[in-house]
Amino acid sequence: xxxxxxxxxxxxxxxxxxxxxxxxxxxxxxxxxxxxxxxxxxxxxxxxxxxxxxxxxxxxxxxxxxxxxxxxxxxxxxxxxxxxxxxxxxxxxxxxxxxxxxxxxxxxxxxxxxxxxxxxxxxxxxxxxxxxxxxxxxxxxxxxxxxxxxxxxxxxxxxxxxxxxxxxxxxxxxxxxxxxxxxxxxxxxxxxxxxxxxxxxxxxxxxxxxxxxxxxxxxxxxxxxxxxxxxxxxxxxxxxxxxxxxxxxxxxxxxxxxxxxxxxxxxxxxxxxxxxxxxxxxxxxxxxxxxxxxxxxxxxxxxxxxxxxxxxxxxxxxxxxxxxxxxxxxxxxxxxxxxxxxxxxxxxxxxxxxxxxxxxxxxxxxxxxxxxxxxxxxxxxxxxxxxxxxxxxxxxxxxxxxxxxxxxxxxxxxxxxxxxxxxx
Numbered sequence: 001x002x003x004x005x006x007x008x009x010x011x012x013x014x015x016x017x018x019x020x021x022x023x024x025x026x027x028x029x030x031x032x033x034x035x036x037x038x039x040x041x042x043x044x045x046x047x048x049x050x051x052x053x054x055x056x057x058x059x060x061x062x063x064x065x066x067x068x069x070x071x072x073x074x075x076x077x078x079x080x081x082x083x084x085x086x087x088x089x090x091x092x093x094x095x096x097x098x099x100x101x102x103x104x105x106x107x108x109x110x111x112x113x114x115x116x117x118x119x120x121x122x123x124x125x126x127x128x129x130x131x132x133x134x135x136x137x138x139x140x141x142x143x144x145x146x147x148x149x150x151x152x153x154x155x156x157x158x159x160x161x162x163x164x165x166x167x168x169x170x171x172x173x174x175x176x177x178x179x180x181x182x183x184x185x186x187x188x189x190x191x192x193x194x195x196x197x198x199x200x201x202x203x204x205x206x207x208x209x210x211x212x213x214x215x216x217x218x219x220x221x222x223x224x225x226x227x228x229x230x231x232x233x234x235x236x237x238x239x240x241x242x243x244x245x246x247x248x249x250x251x252x253x254x255x256x257x258x259x260x261x262x263x264x265x266x267x268x269x270x271x272x273x274x275x276x277x278x279x280x281x282x283x284x285x286x287x288x289x290x291x292x293x294x295x296x297x298x299x300x301x302x303x304x305x306x307x308x309x310x311x312x313x314x315x316x317x318x319x320x321x322x323x324x325x326x327x328x329x330x331x332x333x334x335x336x337x338x339x340x341x342x343x344x345x346x347x348x349x350x351x352x353x354x355x356x357x358x359x360x361x362x363x364x365x366x367x368x369x370x371x372x373x374x375x376x377x378x379x380x381x382x383x384x385x386x387x388x389x390x391x392x393x394x395x396x397x398x399x400x401x402x403x404x405x406x407x408x409x410x411x412x413x414x415x416x417x418x419x420x421x422x423x424x
Contacts (some may be wrong), residue, residue, distance in 0.1 A: 042213075101252070149178040168216070325380040
């Protein structure tokens with residue numbers, strides 16, 4: 001029963017449907033992704049064929065109900081899937097993660113029957129959806145978004161712009177967050193479904209990035225875009241709460257991408273060390289190389305354990321604020337640590353683009369940024385510690401600031417207050 005309460009023994013001893021989806025994703029990654037990942041990265045083009053296969057395999061509606069064509073897994077099932085896909089190609093894992101954790105999951109949980117029939121079925125079966133929250137001047141500080149929605153009869157008129165929107169270029173519709181009243185702060189933010197062919201919608205060209213180059217990222221411009229009131233997700237003013245809750249799932253997804261990258265890096269490093277001989281011995285027999293591999297393994301296992309624990313907590317309780325941020329923070333840094341050490345073990349071969357190590361390193365660095373940089377994850381964790389231990393807020397701020405996080409004091413207060421309001 002996929003909906004039953006899970007315990008920690010589920011984390012590694014995968015059985016039943018969890019094992020099935022793990023094997024499905026692993027075979028797809030090994031047979032169809034690993035061999036093309038380098039070319040997809042080099043070409044920096046959207047992987048249409050591979051994404052089409054994701055739809056065919058039922059991997060673009062992992063958590064959606066069967067009524068709409070989904071696979072009816074939970075967050076743990078999504079995490080397991082994304083880890084395996086990311087071992088084959090982290091760009092594919094990222095596309096699948098963002099689509100499932102944000103667009104599909106939000107509509108599944110909160111959308112009306114009309115919205116599910118019109119949009120969710122499409123998202124699950126044949127069309128990508130995008131999630132447009134961030135803006136050029138409002139990244140982690142979501143309350144500062146300036147995209148406005150003005151009511152006009154049975155419609156809302158949206159004006160503004162969104163930044164760093166994944167897959168917008170390749171989607172027919174997506175979710176856009178705008179404020180109906182800037183003075184209301186987070187209580188004014190509302191979520192809208194917008195079709196990309198709506199008059200007034202303009203999407204920029206693909207933004208070139210350091211890593212995850214097979215994903216498209218663009219800016220979204222809205223000029224007097226007319227959206228029917230029936231396309232509001234949830235209620236007016238609930239957008240901030242919906243976004244914060246959904247970002248928990250997204251962080252677990254991104255953590256799973258990080259675990260996949262770290263796992264692939266360890267695999268590459270071990271194989272290279274076993275086959276590479278220097279000074280009449282394999283690198284695998286050298287103590288310094290063994291130490292690197294041991295450290296990589298320790299961090300990988302810790303990151304995987306934390307990520308799956310966060311997924312299980314979200315499945316069991318509906319919320320995993322602290323654990324999802326911890327997972328994203330630890331797993332993304334683990335990905336960077338493991339790819340760095342993989343390159344060090346491989347030496348010169350680790351930095352040439354004919355080998356996957358340097359691509360994995362670039363991808364890992366992007367994972368540390370997408371979905372909230374590590375500094376923000378630490379702030380979220382600190383906020384949760386305030387609630388758990390009843391500590392004085394100023395003392396927590398001092399602890400965070402001592403950890404070399406350089407953020408304006410007022411911004412920290414604003415972020416913590418906003419996060420507190422979103423979950424209470």
